[in-house]
Amino acid sequence: MAPCVRLLFILLLFLEPHGAASSVFVPASDANEVLVRWKRAGSYLLEELFEGNLEKECYEEICVYEEAREVFENDADTDGFWKRYMGKWFPASPRGLFPLLPETSGSPCASRPCLNNGSCQDSVRSYICSCPSGYEGRDCALAKNECHAARTDGCQHFCRPGKKSYACSCAQGYRLGPDRKACVPHERCACGAPSPEGITAPLGGRRPLQAFPWQVKLTNSEGKDFCGGVVIQENFVLTTAKCSLLHRNISVKTSSRRASADPLAIRVKGVHVHMRYEEETGDNDISLLELGLPIQCPDAGLPICVPEKDFAEHVLIPGTGGLLSGWTLHGPELGDVTAQLPVTLMDGEECGRALNATVTTRMYCDRGVAGGSLQWAGGSTVAREHAGTWFLTGILGAVPREEHAGAFLLTKVARYSLWFRQVMSNQAQPAE
Numbered sequence: 001m002a003p004c005v006r007l008l009f010i011l012l013l014f015l016e017p018h019g020a021a022s023s024v025f026v027p028a029s030d031a032n033e034v035l036v037r038w039k040r041a042g043s044y045l046l047e048e049l050f051e052g053n054l055e056k057e058c059y060e061e062i063c064v065y066e067e068a069r070e071v072f073e074n075d076a077d078t079d080g081f082w083k084r085y086m087g088k089w090f091p092a093s094p095r096g097l098f099p100l101l102p103e104t105s106g107s108p109c110a111s112r113p114c115l116n117n118g119s120c121q122d123s124v125r126s127y128i129c130s131c132p133s134g135y136e137g138r139d140c141a142l143a144k145n146e147c148h149a150a151r152t153d154g155c156q157h158f159c160r161p162g163k164k165s166y167a168c169s170c171a172q173g174y175r176l177g178p179d180r181k182a183c184v185p186h187e188r189c190a191c192g193a194p195s196p197e198g199i200t201a202p203l204g205g206r207r208p209l210q211a212f213p214w215q216v217k218l219t220n221s222e223g224k225d226f227c228g229g230v231v232i233q234e235n236f237v238l239t240t241a242k243c244s245l246l247h248r249n250i251s252v253k254t255s256s257r258r259a260s261a262d263p264l265a266i267r268v269k270g271v272h273v274h275m276r277y278e279e280e281t282g283d284n285d286i287s288l289l290e291l292g293l294p295i296q297c298p299d300a301g302l303p304i305c306v307p308e309k310d311f312a313e314h315v316l317i318p319g320t321g322g323l324l325s326g327w328t329l330h331g332p333e334l335g336d337v338t339a340q341l342p343v344t345l346m347d348g349e350e351c352g353r354a355l356n357a358t359v360t361t362r363m364y365c366d367r368g369v370a371g372g373s374l375q376w377a378g379g380s381t382v383a384r385e386h387a388g389t390w391f392l393t394g395i396l397g398a399v400p401r402e403e404h405a406g407a408f409l410l411t412k413v414a415r416y417s418l419w420f421r422q423v424m425s426n427q428a429q430p431a432e
Helices: 002-018 028-036 043-048 051-060 065-072 075-089 309-319 348-355 413-428
Strands: 119-123 126-130 158-160 167-169 174-176 183-185 200-203 206-210 215-219 225-233 236-239 251-254 264-273 287-291 322-326 339-346 363-368 381-386 389-396 407-412
Touching: 065 075, 158 309, 225 251, 225 389, 236 389, 236 413, 287 413, 309 381, 309 389, 309 413, 322 363, 322 389, 339 348, 348 363, 348 407, 389 413, 407 413
Parallel strands: none
Antiparallel strands: 119 126, 158 167, 174 183, 200 206, 215 225, 215 251, 225 236, 236 287, 251 264, 264 287, 322 339, 322 381, 339 363, 363 407, 381 389, 389 407
């Protein structure tokens, strides 16, 4: 027994300098701190992960803000990810659990996304708006009585706001269907809708071209073609003011749809140049040619649809690609066949710089998708197809210089629809 006591005494002397007063167990408060301590940033080698793996890792386990910050390496990207991440896992986390987060980070509804007094409810990584009476849409931003391009159940052609709901209308030669939204052709010569046998025409073995029966040439008294135009009514052709003033005696040459027939020339009996046409600036470069005889459709041609302003500027021009169509110049003369070029909307400021021109509210620019080196005749037009119907959106005035052939400055046809109706209705009235 004595040897054991002596051994124990020696061990105590050896341990005393190394903290003999320390307890084998840590206090309860210190133990709790260890249990609730979060993993240090960089654990599980997160510094070697990229953004996609970070999201996967954070959805399999709960990660912390510092871990995300080390991967994204900038506050903006980290905050964007963190708000989405916290919206999924902690939509109602108490303040203080994550001291690095602002108070509103955990709730997608905190930014008040629901407009017009709509109520917001948090969802998984998103939110749901309950809209008040009279409003609809994801954020309650759309009034039910107004027209919106984003409306999936909207009008096929034109839309007008109403007192309680919007109302639909159709282009020339169409009428509303049973649902009061679709537009159904009810005339043989409905605008913008060529019959199946006139859809395409091959050109010298190249890709087929759209056969547009509303495209016409302007011919002078010597029989020389000099500009283009389009039929917008059986007895009216639209062209530019500059083209209509080049010669005194003008005829319109239509492209007959009968393969064996020669083009038909119809004399122009009246020229209606827009009253605010400015030759120097090119403003309001537009003109209506009144024909001596109506074009017999569909054999001699068909009119193209003229869209209403809102429909053209909010749906057609920004939402669909267009097709520039007309005749190209070979020296001073027009070519024998039509040319076509796909185009898309171009930024107005960029177009103005490229062409050294002022783009007014009555103009817009299209950019040639490919092969824009051709020289186009004045009166060439851009049409856009919507739900099977072709609409006229622009008419080409000044011919682009060769170095800027890919940019086209066009007059917005829809801005003049009221003037068209006034001119055509006045001429339709019998003289007293």
